[in-house]
Amino acid sequence: MQAIVDFVLEIDRLKGVTRKNKPLGQERYENSAEHSWQIALLALSLLPHAPQPVDGARVVELLLVHDIGEIDTGDTMIYANVDWAARKRDERAAVERIFGLLPPAQRDRFLARWAEFDDEATPEAVFAHAVDRAMPALLNLAADGQSWRENGVTHAQVVKRIGPPIEAGCPALWAHMKARLDAAQAAGWFGAATA
Amino acid sequence: MQAIVDFVLEIDRLKGVTRKNKPLGQERYENSAEHSWQIALLALSLLPHAPQPVDGARVVELLLVHDIGEIDTGDTMIYANVDWAARKRDERAAVERIFGLLPPAQRDRFLARWAEFDDEATPEAVFAHAVDRAMPALLNLAADGQSWRENGVTHAQVVKRIGPPIEAGCPALWAHMKARLDAAQAAGWFGAATA
Numbered sequence: 218m219q220a221i222v223d224f225v226l227e228i229d230r231l232k233g234v235t236r237k238n239k240p241l242g243q244e245r246y247e248n249s250a251e252h253s254w255q256i257a258l259l260a261l262s263l264l265p266h267a268p269q270p271v272d273g274a275r276v277v278e279l280l281l282v283h284d285i286g287e288i289d290t291g292d293t294m295i296y297a298n299v300d301w302a303a304r305k306r307d308e309r310a311a312v313e314r315i316f317g318l319l320p321p322a323q324r325d326r327f328l329a330r331w332a333e334f335d336d337e338a339t340p341e342a343v344f345a346h347a348v349d350r351a352m353p354a355l356l357n358l359a360a361d362g363q364s365w366r367e368n369g370v371t372h373a374q375v376v377k378r379i380g381p382p383i384e385a386g387c388p389a390l391w392a393h394m395k396a397r398l399d400a401a402q403a404a405g406w407f408g409a410a411t412a
Numbered sequence: 413m414q415a416i417v418d419f420v421l422e423i424d425r426l427k428g429v430t431r432k433n434k435p436l437g438q439e440r441y442e443n444s445a446e447h448s449w450q451i452a453l454l455a456l457s458l459l460p461h462a463p464q465p466v467d468g469a470r471v472v473e474l475l476l477v478h479d480i481g482e483i484d485t486g487d488t489m490i491y492a493n494v495d496w497a498a499r500k501r502d503e504r505a506a507v508e509r510i511f512g513l514l515p516p517a518q519r520d521r522f523l524a525r526w527a528e529f530d531d532e533a534t535p536e537a538v539f540a541h542a543v544d545r546a547m548p549a550l551l552n553l554a555a556d557g558q559s560w561r562e563n564g565v566t567h568a569q570v571v572k573r574i575g576p577p578i579e580a581g582c583p584a585l586w587a588h589m590k591a592r593l594d595a596a597q598a599a600g601w602f603g604a605a606t607a
Contacts, residue, residue, distance in 0.1 A: 218461070218588040225454045225547070226554050232435040232446045240427040251427045254449035257476055259420045262518050266413070274469030281452055281472075323457050352420070359421050393413040 224318040227288070234287045237294050237364040238356045249284040249292055252352065256280050260348045266389045271341045279334040279345040282327050286311035295350070295378055296370050305335065337382075347386025350379040351394065358397050362406035372402040419513040422483070429482045432489050432559040433551045444479040444487055447547065451475050455543045461584045466536045474529040474540040477522050481506035490545070490573055491565050500530065532577075542581025545574040546589065553592050557601035567597040 231250040240247050257277045264273050284292070286308030293299055316327045333342050354375065357365050365375065375398060384391040401407070426445040435442050452472045459468050479487070481503030488494055511522045528537050549570065552560050560570065570593060579586040596602070 218584055221454070221457045221461075222550055222588070224457060225450065225550065226436060228450065228453060229436045229551070232442060232450075233438055241421060241424045243428055247427060248446065250446035250449045251443065254445045254452075254476065255420065255423065255427075257449075257452070257472075258423060259416070261473070261476075261521070262416045262419060262514060265515075265517060266416075274472070277452075277469070277472055277476075278456070281449065281456075319457060320460075322460060326456070355417055355420065356424070389413055393417070 220318060220320055227315055227318055228285060230288045234292055236292045238353050239363055241359055249287050253281055253284055256348050256352050259352060263387055266387055267344050268388055269340050271344050275341045276345050278330045282330050283334040285315055296374055344386040347383045350382045351390055354379055372407040415513060415515055422510055422513055423480060425483045429487055431487045433548050434558055436554055444482050448476055448479055451543050451547050454547060458582055461582055462539050463583055464535050466539050470536045471540050473525045474537060477525050478529040480510055491569055539581040542578045545577045546585055549574055567602040
């Protein structure tokens with residue numbers, strides 16, 4: 218039992234990993250723990266729009282654990298120019314450390330979920346990626362492009378980076394978002410396309 | 413699709429509902445969104461210790477939605493002296509409003525989960541309640557009794573209020589916690605038992 222308590226107190230640190238979006242109407246930046254909660258509920262809400270049947274329970278688990286490696290690495294915006302392979306290696310080392318606090322059965326379950334999300338090979342993982350990629354853009358679309366403006370992200374970057382994974386995992390969602398992104402561009406939310 | 417987007421932006425407000433515990437090492441109070449994420453993972457970790465088999469996926473859903481009514485009502489500490497029946501009515505009105513933003517199938521799914529948690533009648537709901545009740549105490553036990561001290565909560569109040577639900581839903585967890593609560597009392601974390 219102490220092992221489980223140690224684990225749940227260790228993951229408490231994800232509440233201190235800040236992302237680039239702000240909760241609507243708040244001045245602070247959101248953290249990866251509350252983000253994980255929100256996308257789990259978005260996924261359950263979007264299940265009828267999955268392009269093929271997916272196991273909703275597994276999707277939720279993928280999303281609840283997928284950011285835990287950030288406890289050691291911090292969050293990296295998907296538009297950042299970083300060595301993503303090195304970043305993934307660091308995240309894997311982190312989750313092996315953190316899930317390793319648990320008894321073997323629970324450790325193996327969470328490691329398998331984390332790896333399934335990371336591999337993006339199963340229908341559940343593809344759907345989960347779509348949901349994870351969509352949420353920051355949905356917040357931006359409701360907040361005058363807050364994190365895009367702050368980080369100089371262009372419309373072309375957004376469409377190129379999040380379009381393919383969202384379209385692959387949830388085409389109906391992407392159709393909705395693409396129309397709104399184009400309207401946002403027309404409204405001048407994005408700066409000149411210099412990037 | 414717009415209905416689902418409206419819903420996920422509405423529940424964004426749960427990130428602004430503050431509770432009485434602080435994330436470990438942080439000065440701010442935690443919010444109900446990140447709390448919901450943490451207890452979903454605690455529940456999955458504790459599944460082998462459920463006194464009877466439970467559907468882990470449903471437990472997770474109960475926990476992900478159980479606090480959403482607080483968007484309208486705010487969080488109330490379980491040691492508070494309030495009209496709990498009135499509070500529950502307000503929470504039910506809130507979740508009917510918020511889940512009502514969704515298409516009927518998703519609305520009905522989440523309303524059913526919220527009501528199942530609230531009724532505390534199924535093994536899943538009893539287990540979920542145990543996990544929800546345990547988490548603030550586990551944080552306090554790791555933080556010198558932070559929210560107990562700040563709110564003048566006694567050892568007797570803690571044992572009386574959270575002991576029965578935790579013991580009912582996860583006896584092994586309560587055995588662990590009771591020993592630690594008694595040690596905390598012996599160490600003087602709780603003030604004189606005047607309440």
